[in-house]
Amino acid sequence: MYKGYLIDLDGTIYRGSEPIPAGRRFVEQLQARQIPFLFLTNNTTKTPETVANRLTNEFSIHVDPETVYTATLATIDYMNDAAKGKKVFVIGEPGLIDPILAAGYVWDAENPDYVVVGLDTDVTYEKFVTATLAIQKGATFIGTNPDKNIPTERGLLPGAGSVIAMVEASTQQKAIYIGKPEAIIMDKAVEILNMKKSEVLMVGDNYTTDILAGINNGIDSLLVLSGFTQKEDIPTLPVPPTYLVDSLDEWSFNEV
Incomplete structure (x- = not known):
């Protein structure tokens, strides 16, 4: 079917x-x-290779990384299609930042073409300041996914959507959501x-x-x-x- x-x-x-x-x-x-x-x-904190390895090692599900499509990869595909430029500032973890840079994007905190915001467990006020100022200058504002919470054994913790909401509030702009x-x-x-x-x-x-x-x-x-x-x-x-x-x-x- x-x-x-x-x-x-x-x-x-x-x-x-x-x-x-x-x-x-x-x-x-x-x-x-x-x-x-x-x-x-x-989930933008893990690469497809990490996800595939986890499926194999922890759950005996044997798949190739090519079978995993993350919000990180979708974000890169979106930026490639938009073709606005190659300068980027990211609030996120290595699973988001590293693939974006590996795809040919260059870190620029002052005048990026894109500001990408995802889950970042080490987010700081200064990161919010940098993102806010860049978006105010005209950078395209991308949110990796709208999940306000992530379920854990501790309860529902803040997710990417909560981090993105902070930048939406400070810029008074709505993010382009990917996930x-x-x-x-x-x-x-x-x-x-x-x-x-x-x-x-x-x-x-x-x-x-x-x-x-x-x-x-x-x-x-x-x-x-x-x-x-x-x-x-x-x-x-x-x-x-x-x-x-x-x-x-x-x-x-x-x-x-």
């Missing part, structure tokens, strides 16, 4: 450091049937699969990111109740997902 799959990671394939066995079996089914897929993540549920990352992911949106299924556990990424962008969605969104939330969802399962083991693959 679907020629390609876009798959969330945390809450869908694993929960933190806890494996979700049905998630591993789901990926193995895709591999056995030779159905193309991309892991689609808003799920925005169109930018979804359009690029479908383009990478070289398919039509009607041929692709978005799979995830979080209604507000994964499922709305499908709903808002004309892509069918499969909500699995193994992570963020709970069964009691279903009656209150404004638009239901295309499919709903308690476990990915319930999904029935149709031959392509």
